[in-house]
Amino acid sequence: MVKRGADEATRKRLRAGRLLLRGKKPAEVALEVGVARQTVYTWKALLDEGGIDALRSVPSRGRPARLDESQLEGLRRAILQKPTEHGFGTELWTLKRVGMVIERLYDVKFGQTQIWRILGALGFSVQKPEKRAIERDEEAVRSWKRTAWPALKKKPGEKAD
Structure with a gap:
């Protein structure tokens, strides 16, 4: 598979490297780039040892993806x-x-x-299916709640038969 441009992690590392080269402190860089401070210190060690190219060539971590x-x-x-x-x-x-x-x-x-x-x-989230019938008539439900329901509802202190 041919990669076009840098992935998000590489872009973050390079941005952090440029900020460090401009003299920003690792804590400031961590906040600006959105990573942990310790991560910036790791990147700073790579930067100090091999320059900006060392940040470009960090291998991917974890197991290779099974779906491209x-x-x-x-x-x-x-x-x-x-x-x-x-x-x-x-x-x-x-x-x-x-x-x-x-x-x-x-x-x-x-x-x-x-x-x-x-x-x-992929951007999908949990969706709960609507439990109401598609044919439901909201006006009929409101009318029933106003008229029939109060007559059926138990009053405080009443006992069931």
Whole structure:
């Protein structure tokens, strides 16, 4: 995969390096760049030893991603479709269903926690389905609450039969 430009972490490191070269204190740089102060001290040691290029060439941390950017974009498009278009019986996305779509499309299996993280990174959030009927008549409900409900409601001190 060919990378275009620097990723966000690299941009932060380079920005911090330039600020340090201008004489800013690590604590100020940490606040401005939005990282922990200790992180800036680590970057400062790299900067002092190898210059700004040393900050550019810091290797990525963690396990390599199992889905690349184009696959994540394909997943986003798939989730924006209705679940019924993917063969599910209802119009509700669940972590399990998203996992099944990922497995079908890319032959990669994730746990529910990782699926949750992927969805968050794609900008999706938890949505609770509306529990009210689509056909619900709000005016009829208000009218019932004003007239019928008070007659049915127990009064303080009344006992049930």
